Amino acid sequence: METRFKGRVWTFGDDISTDHIIAGKYLGTTDPKVFAEHAFESVDATWAKKVRPGDLIVAGDNFGCGSSREQAPIALKTLGISAIFANSFARIFFRNAINLGFPVLECVGLKTKVKDADVVELDMARGEVRLQDGSMMPFRPLPPNVLEILEAGGLVPKLRKELASGAK
Amino acid sequence: MAGQTISEKILARASAKERVAPGDILDASVDLLYMHEMLAMALLPFNEIGTTKVWDPEKVVVTLDHWVPPPTPEIAKMHQTIREFCRKQGIRRFHDVGDHGIVHQLIAERGYAHPGELVIGSDSHTNMVGAVGAFAAGIGATDTAAVMATGRLWLRVPETIRVDIRGTLSERTSAKDVILKVIGTTGDDGARYAAVEFTGPTVEAFPMNERFVLCNMTTEMGAKVGLIAADETTKAYLAHTGDPFRPIASDEDATFVKTFSFDVHGMGPQVACPSNPANLKPVEDVEGTKIDVAFLGSCTNARIEDLRIAAELLRGEKVAPGVRFQITPASQIIYRQAVKEGLVEIFLDAGATFTSSTCGPCFGGHLGTLAGDEVCISSTNRNYPGRMGSPTAQVYLASPWTVTASALHGEITDPRKV
Numbered sequence: 034m035e036t037r038f039k040g041r042v043w044t045f046g047d048d049i050s051t052d053h054i055i056a057g058k059y060l061g062t063t064d065p066k067v068f069a070e071h072a073f074e075s076v077d078a079t080w081a082k083k084v085r086p087g088d089l090i091v092a093g094d095n096f097g098c099g100s101s102r103e104q105a106p107i108a109l110k111t112l113g114i115s116a117i118f119a120n121s122f123a124r125i126f127f128r129n130a131i132n133l134g135f136p137v138l139e140c141v142g143l144k145t146k147v148k149d150a151d152v153v154e155l156d157m158a159r160g161e162v163r164l165q166d167g168s169m170m171p172f173r174p175l176p177p178n179v180l181e182i183l184e185a186g187g188l189v190p191k192l193r194k195e196l197a198s199g200a201k
Numbered sequence: 202m203a204g205q206t207i208s209e210k211i212l213a214r215a216s217a218k219e220r221v222a223p224g225d226i227l228d229a230s231v232d233l234l235y236m237h238e239m240l241a242m243a244l245l246p247f248n249e250i251g252t253t254k255v256w257d258p259e260k261v262v263v264t265l266d267h268w269v270p271p272p273t274p275e276i277a278k279m280h281q282t283i284r285e286f287c288r289k290q291g292i293r294r295f296h297d298v299g300d301h302g303i304v305h306q307l308i309a310e311r312g313y314a315h316p317g318e319l320v321i322g323s324d325s326h327t328n329m330v331g332a333v334g335a336f337a338a339g340i341g342a343t344d345t346a347a348v349m350a351t352g353r354l355w356l357r358v359p360e361t362i363r364v365d366i367r368g369t370l371s372e373r374t375s376a377k378d379v380i381l382k383v384i385g386t387t388g389d390d391g392a393r394y395a396a397v398e399f400t401g402p403t404v405e406a407f408p409m410n411e412r413f414v415l416c417n418m419t420t421e422m423g424a425k426v427g428l429i430a431a432d433e434t435t436k437a438y439l440a441h442t443g444d445p446f447r448p449i450a451s452d453e454d455a456t457f458v459k460t461f462s463f464d465v466h467g468m469g470p471q472v473a474c475p476s477n478p479a480n481l482k483p484v485e486d487v488e489g490t491k492i493d494v495a496f497l498g499s500c501t502n503a504r505i506e507d508l509r510i511a512a513e514l515l516r517g518e519k520v521a522p523g524v525r526f527q528i529t530p531a532s533q534i535i536y537r538q539a540v541k542e543g544l545v546e547i548f549l550d551a552g553a554t555f556t557s558s559t560c561g562p563c564f565g566g567h568l569g570t571l572a573g574d575e576v577c578i579s580s581t582n583r584n585y586p587g588r589m590g591s592p593t594a595q596v597y598l599a600s601p602w603t604v605t606a607s608a609l610h611g612e613i614t615d616p617r618k619v
Contacts (some may be wrong), residue, residue, distance in 0.1 A: 048389055048477060050585040057564035057588070061268060061276045063241055075592035095390035098423060099583060100564065101325040103242060103341035124394050124425055125325055129341035178226050178355060188343050189246045192350065196251045 036157035038115040042147050045092040050099035055108045068108035086113025093144050097126025106130040116155050118143050131179055134187030140172035204452025206361040207428045208396040211336040215319040223360040232318040234348050235262040237304045239323035241279045246346035255290045256352035262313055263287050264296035266303045269559040272567040302532025302558050305329040305500040310534055312442035316431035316449045321348055326500050328424060329417035334431030334449045359396040359425045360458035366403040368466030373616040376411035377502055377600035380418040381471040385481025393423035403465060409438040410506045417501045418582050421478040470616060473598035476586045484603060484615045494577040495608035497601055498529035499563040502580035505538050507601040512544040514605040514619060515551040521611030526553040527569045533558050565590045578607045
């Protein structure tokens with residue numbers, strides 16, 4: 034997988050729920066484009082249009098709380114968001130994102146050091162983020178079993194490989 | 202050697218280990234997997250994994266609940282896909298429209314989950330089922346696909362937080378008020394990744410319908426599971442299944458990472474204000490807030506006992522002019538029971554609407570959504586912006602008592618004054 038990402042920052046606060054990310058009224062389909070098009074609509078109706086592939090999200094506590102809807106990380110990944118940093122993640126959102134091969138990283142306090150449109154660089158291998166002013170901030174390393182799923186590109190490719198090799 | 206909590210006992214058994222400790226990563230064998238329409242989302246990854254069969258159709262339950270009956274052709278098609286998949290896979294326990302219920306309630310009332318089991322559901326409120334003494338956790342679509350394919354799931358053993366509750370509540374005050382108080386104290390991430398176990402005399406005295414409310418909203422504390430020891434009350438609730446009953450409880454010397462103790466003696470109704478389930482106020486502080494909508498529904502609070510409360514307050518009365526009061530039972534079994542007991546006639550006489558069972562209004566999907574700036578008091582579990590419809594709608598979470606009393610008065614009302 035790609036291990037270095039440079040991108041523009043979008044900041045969000047605490048307790049951003051999956052209702053914020055993709056509203057329930059858009060879930061009556063399985064088309065990821067629909068989820069992407071309406072991402073964060075309740076926060077900013079034009080957000081999905083402004084996002085560019087490679088952008089990053091930096092948020093506060095408990096990002097992704099609420100419903101188990103995987104449509105939330107699917108929406109953000111489909112828009113091309115390269116990674117999400119937060120002080121902490123709600124558990125189902127965290128699993129869902131990792132299962133999609135979507136990096137979600139705990140970096141306590143990053144939120145207070147960046148603002149919208151800052152450009153930061155994430156180095157997965159070194160476990161650090163380079164801020165716009167050049168300073169570095171470490172993020173919490175992912176547990177080995179989680180990293181393994183992420184590095185496989187998600188849970189589906191990992192399982193496909195395991196099943197094919199008869200490991201399970 | 203220290204004792205084990207309920208959660209640790211179940212996870213040790215499910216992963217064929219002597220014992221497990223918080224932080225351990227396990228590959229666990231799932232006893233029951235249940236799904237709603239998320240099955241349609243899970244089919245995409247399932248088909249890519251490289252297997253064509255569900256690992257064990259006898260360990261799978263499926264119902265339709267989010268969009269019942271289907272409000273659009275696209276969703277009707279989604280239901281067809283699910284129906285067809287269940288038929289082909291030989292999933293006997295597929296509960297189609299008409300035989301459906303909000304999945305957590307359906308699992309509970311049909312006795313599909315037992316104490317000591319590892320139960321995985323495709324919905325965040327799977328925590329509810331932990332009230333029977335099962336480890337019941339919610340997951341998303343890809344994990345669901347993985348369990349369907351393999352019957353296994355990796356899990357991190359959670360720390361257990363104990364919430365000990367004692368004291369006798371004020372009149373017309375219920376488990377909903379208790380859990381809102383707990384969430385208001387811990388915050389909506391106060392139990393992130395943890396197991397929450399409820400103990401204490403108040404919990405022991407609660408009937409199952411109230412225990413389900415406690416465990417249901419541990420999701421709004423960020424918890425992985427909510428748990429209550431399986432005792433005589435649980436045994437009586439599950440007796441209709443004829444299945445053997447094995448009680449489960451945490452050992453006396455089990456380790457709890459934290460204990461929250463609540464003395465709820467004399468505590469009255471509580472309300473979670475817009476737009477976070479932890480934004481708590483006692484009902485006195487929000488009395489008089491004008492409402493447009495009252496909703497009694499969802500997996501949290503739409504069991505027959507909740508409908509009886511509504512009927513008790515509505516009998517011979519009228520819903521306030523200009524207010525729409527919608528009652529949506531948590532399952533078709535409850536629907537039938539409400540008809541049989543004459544509750545529905547009371548609702549209709551009072552000017553309330555009574556619908557088929559669905560999750561629809563709770564997540565802003567269909568069958569009763571909120572317009573911009575509408576104010577709603579709801580017996581559901583979440584009130585984040587846009588949850589029940591427009592992002593500018595305001596949702597207050599409360600008990601069936603408070604919701605019904607407010608519907609009658611057109612403003613948030615202390616049910617003890619009705």
